Amino acid sequence: MMASSYNAKDEDGHITVTGPGGGTLRSKKPENTAFKQQRLPAWQPILTAGTVLPAFFIIGLIFIPIGIGLYVTSNNIKEFEVDYTGVDMSSPCFNCSQNFSWNSTTPCTCTIPFFLEQPYESNVFMYYGLSNFYQNHRRYVKSRDDSQLNGDMTSLKEPSKECEPYAYHDNKPIAPCGAIANSMFNDTLELFYNDPNGTKVQIPLTNIGIAWWTDKHVKFKNPGAGEANQNLTAVFQGTTKPLNWRRPVYELDAAANNDGFINEDFIVWMRTAALPTFRKLYRIIKSPSNGMMPTMPRGNYTLEVVYITTMSKNLGQNLFNQLNPDYPVRSFEGRKRMILSTISWMGGKNPFLGIAYITVGSVCFFLGVVLLIIHHKCGNRNNSADISN
């Protein structure tokens, strides 16, 4: 009965002898490295009124000029907007927006005159704007087949399930499939300059360069794009056009480099907007090459909207109940606009950024002053105070 059975101690004074066995114990000693001892050299900044003060002033001093610059730039941008939805009886587009019996062979055209108070210099960008149009609805956003648009032949013949219910029509695959493509904006906008001498000059509109370069050249490809003698009509053989379209996809534009999936109007439409009120780039009015004349001088202009008859087939009721001459937005209380805008380095007219910069800058500056006072008062108090006792 030996020492091994001693567990308790207290008053006895028994000692269990422990024999340290030198060798193995050395290895237990922790390594004395800066990391393991948590003593890595470190910069130890503290945010105090004193250290933050300069930062606040600096932010204020940088932000306010930037904001002013942005604001001025934004104000210098010229923008003109025409609503041509045709809700009012008085509106010239009222007739075209009504769905009455219509000879579909002749397009309905409405003419809206407007007056530009200021001349628009350099390139002028022409947008169409829609509101209350939910391009960002989940069902809508995913209703497309990117492989089909990338020129994949199998996807052309067998569109993705995501395109449902816009994938097949009459057992033929729809090209391009999906709700986005199906609802492509199809009003034709034309601009005329009413010369002071009375002549009506059509302003040339460029439809090249309105889509992202990468979209046009990489993301969107016509099927069989690599082949030498590409015949779009042949390639799209066996597919059908989207229900709402008047023409098949290979007839979107006469120019070969803007036809089919790589049509820029189409590409622009396919980039779904972030918010229900949006605008999309429609055309560019290039500045005249001599540069002396403004692109659009001050004066009277006419916007002509050419409606191509659209058959809006509401699948829910499964019948053609509407024969809309125009791109229909009134059913969901939407609006259609035409916007002319010049562009600066910071894009279109948007006073928000400038105002925000000025606001944040001034707040910072003001807070800097407040902190300066606080620092001045409390700093002294702290210095005189003892540390903990």
Add this chain to the structure above:
Amino acid sequence: MKAKRNRYGGCYRRGLEAAQVCVGEENWVDSRTIYIGQKEPPPGTEAFIQQRFPDNRIVSSKYTFWNFIPKNMFEQFRRVANFYFLIIFLVQLIIDTPTSPITSGLPLFFVITVTAIKQGYEDWLRHKADNSVNQCPVHVVQHGKVVRKQSRKLRVGDVVFVKENETFPCDLILLSTSRDEGICYVTTASLDGESSHKTYFAVQDTKAYNTEQEVDSIHATIECEQPQPDLYKFVGRINIYMDNEPVARPLGSENLLLRGATLKNTEYIYAVAIYTGMETKMALNYQSKTQKRSAVEKSMNAYLVVYLFILISKAFVNTVLKYVWQADPNRDEPWYNDRTESERQRHIVIRAFTDFLAFMVLFNYIIPVSMYVTVEMQKFLGSYFIMWDDEMFDEELGERAVVNTSDLNEELGQVEYVFTDKTGTLTENNMEFIECCVDGHVYVPHVILNGQVMPGAGMDMIDTSPGPEAREHEELFFRALCLCHTVQVKEEETVDGIKHGIHQGKLGFTYLRLKDSHMEILNREDEIERFELLEVLTFDSVRRRMSVIVRSSSGQLYLFCKGADSSIFPRVISGKVEQEGLRTLCVAYRLLSPEQYQEVCHLLSGAKLALQDRDRRLAEAYDLIEKDLILLGATAVEDRLQEKAADTIESLHKAGMKVWVLTGDKMETAAATCYASKLFHRNTQILELTTKRTEEQSLHDVLFDLSRTVLRQHGGMTRDTFSGLSGDCTDYGLIIDGATLSAVMRPPQEDSNSGNYKEIFLEICRNCSAVLCCRMAPLQKAQIVKLIKASKEHPITLAIGDGANDVSMILEAHVGVGIMGKEGRQAVRNSDYAIPKFKHLKKMLLVHGHYYYIRISELVQYFFYKNVCFIFPQFLYQFFCGFSQQPLYDTAYLTLYNISFTSLPILLYSLIEQHINMDILKKDPSLYRDIAKNSLLRWPIFIYWTILGVYDAIVMFFGAYFLFDNTTFTSNGQMFGNWTFGTLVFTVLVFTVTFKLALDTHYWTWINHFVIWGSLIFFVVFSLLWGGIIWPFLNYQRMYYVFMQMLSSGPAWLSIILLITAGLLPDVLKKVIWRALWPTTTERIQMYAGFGYVPTLLDNADKLYKGHLSEFTPLASLQSKAGSQRRGSGGQRNAPNPRRSEPFSKKTMFTRWQRTPDYCTFTPLLRFADGARNSRQGYAQGGQTSV
């Protein structure tokens, strides 16, 4: 070896529980009969029934190859978080949801796979270990020959042959050894961590059989209990058939060699297997402990519930709004956006429910799966800093801190109550001989230097010319000291320990060895005296004494008994001894007549052979034998405080912790230690709640008296604070003893006037800064901890101890800390953390605990914050997309946000953040109060973070919204789509949350720079890559060039900068203003440290602490006063006794200042001694008398 030891964790708990259950009950469950060598017993003795036992295969692995996947999956999905994400994943698979199942499937898959691989690898290692153990060769005696066998084929009853340095393959009964005495030495280091050699004994009747032939001829059966997990208990009986006449011998734990232990210093042994395989005591100890949960984890779970509620209400609100908004069919299904036929035909209720689930899925990232992973990684990796800590390494022991549970790291920063053991925890548990007293005569060593008797200095006889009778007693006393112990003197191992040093040599008597049951001692005349050792009545903590019965060469039979004064005095019939406040060990003897001896032998053998209730019967037998003693004398020993124990306790006090000392020791000794360790100060008013007082007054009155005192003083204190006189009279110390405590804890009686004492007691305790509980039983320690734990504030408790008697409280407390002391490893094995010395507690709590708490609270808050920032914009977006569950961000961003873009910086922060230098944390313990009561995870702070998250989300979303509002921001007039919108928000988001963390980081090492800037760069590079090519495996290319296009626009850059600034502004402002107007102590210190203003005063204090100032017992000097008075009244000596104070001051001089005496720091030492003296007087006036 460490891992192995962990696996035995919990052993003691089971044993303890069993003990709790079985107190006074039948402990004998069932017995087994083992036939040694598988041989049938001789016919006619008893029926041969071969029982079936498991083979010796050890299975520590959890899985097999086949059941790994199902079993592991089941175990992993039993965790709530994993299950939640599985449900989300399944919902995504089943219904049409906005995000692809990959977004939640990938992280979940990642987490599950990593865990499975880790567990699989661990299990593979276990399999390997099992195999190597199961296949390792063992030697078995069969038919008179030693045969090699695989370990797993070993059967119960096999006779095993084990050589030196081999490990025992199963639990064995020792039959014979290569040593003549029939003993062998064993180390159980891998079992319980004790590296000392222990002695085991062969069965007396078989110890002569030490060749294989002889062993093979043994005919015997063993009856023993069925396997039990307690490593230190074993009861059995061996029946040996010699000449067909069975001889029964008792078997105890001294005969049982445990699997896992190693044979040492013995050439070989023969032993018989009794428990094999999973029935060995080691295997039975595999069970793991119940998990403790930290307070942080609890608040984390509370936050989760809040977020779950937010998630559900968000989904619900959106679903309702969706159907309200869709009431107009032109909104529900405009011409350009038709449903499919199958969708249209679905019932509206199903549609609504599906929508609800889809919203849930869309917002589910608010509860991030990665938080669990990060928290777990933080805890696991973070615990290494404790193990790596150089300052917590003890050179002397060669041990460093051990972390057994990393789940509680942050709890170390939340401790409010520290329950500490005294002996071995506060003190060295190294008994230093102070003096001895024989027959009323006091002997002191002349000079004691650092615990060792100066060479050449003999005993100084104070009392001159003792009479011849006294001299005889004196000799007997020293003989008794030499004989009455259980120390083995061996060739290799010198028995050290001061006491023996004194026993040996200095007093003229030296114990030589135990040889052939004879103890040999060398007496003063250098002659060898031989005593035949007849019986040993072993020590146990209940009796607190031990005895030996020896026969001297002259044939006289002596019983020498040695033990605590309290256990010896009641059994003494004559003799006297001086008593002082020191720990005393009394020695008594009894002369036995041969008849008496016969009776004793009869009693003992009867008890020892009993299979049932052996312990109780032995105790009864011992009780009958150890009586009518004649007191010879006493030795007084002093247990020195551990190095820096007082400093540690002081720091803990300053840190706002209440320190309770729970000890089994007597009150005087304990109180002395408390004064020495500065638990009680000189201005501490001592309240007493002891048996002595409750004898005079009823418990009821005493309690009410005390509570009145405390409460009155409490009121007085507040008044004093106002008048600026606070300080001196606010301190209370309570002393309570075990008996009174159990009276207090007794459930309220039926009669009205007893009332509920617990509440009053708690009220008193709450107002005391220090409490001393003495005379505590181990279970009472746990009871106290439980009482405090359950009190209405629910404070976080920490228990620290070194011995088996502390295990109960270590397991009970929120955090259990074990000290690697001299008493084995039970405490260490059952603890959550183990440290070599008490002083290491300071760094553990004040530095590591503080850091962990700061780190994990930031981790938790930040995780919720960044996910609010992440998901709230998506919620807002629903209002602009017709509640269609359109996700704002791309799938890749949704998936990777928590996994890779924002995970590493916070993980790193939570590993290495140091808001204050660790030296300052150590110097100024009061900083610990800043984080007390879970202060960084309280609801207001949580709400602040959430609001900050919502604000940032609003800034980001609407900032982008107004930027996108009906305009372009490229210089070529082209428009951006919804994915650019999301990407812009996401970019701002990633930068904002990362910068927010950067602002919170106070400790910027190169790793921080690397990780923070690295993860931002990673985000940018990833985005460039993700949008850079057409990914062939994706069926959508929505992100193609989105990021690049965004970056090519000037306003996007400007708005990113603006939104980040606006997002961070309020937080910076709040920080700065709070710091300036209402700074916490921490912040004030940070400020000073930041500007290099650390006051020199603190530096000096630090030097003082480091200046080798170790603690000492002031009581030694005080006792001399009290003692001398008493002595005076005793008529022995009237003169003031100079001997105690003189060696004392010398002692201080020599022992504490041996290096380079630094006299300027010596002054406070003396002052302290004075102070302590004053306090002692106050203490005595308080009605305190020694028992």
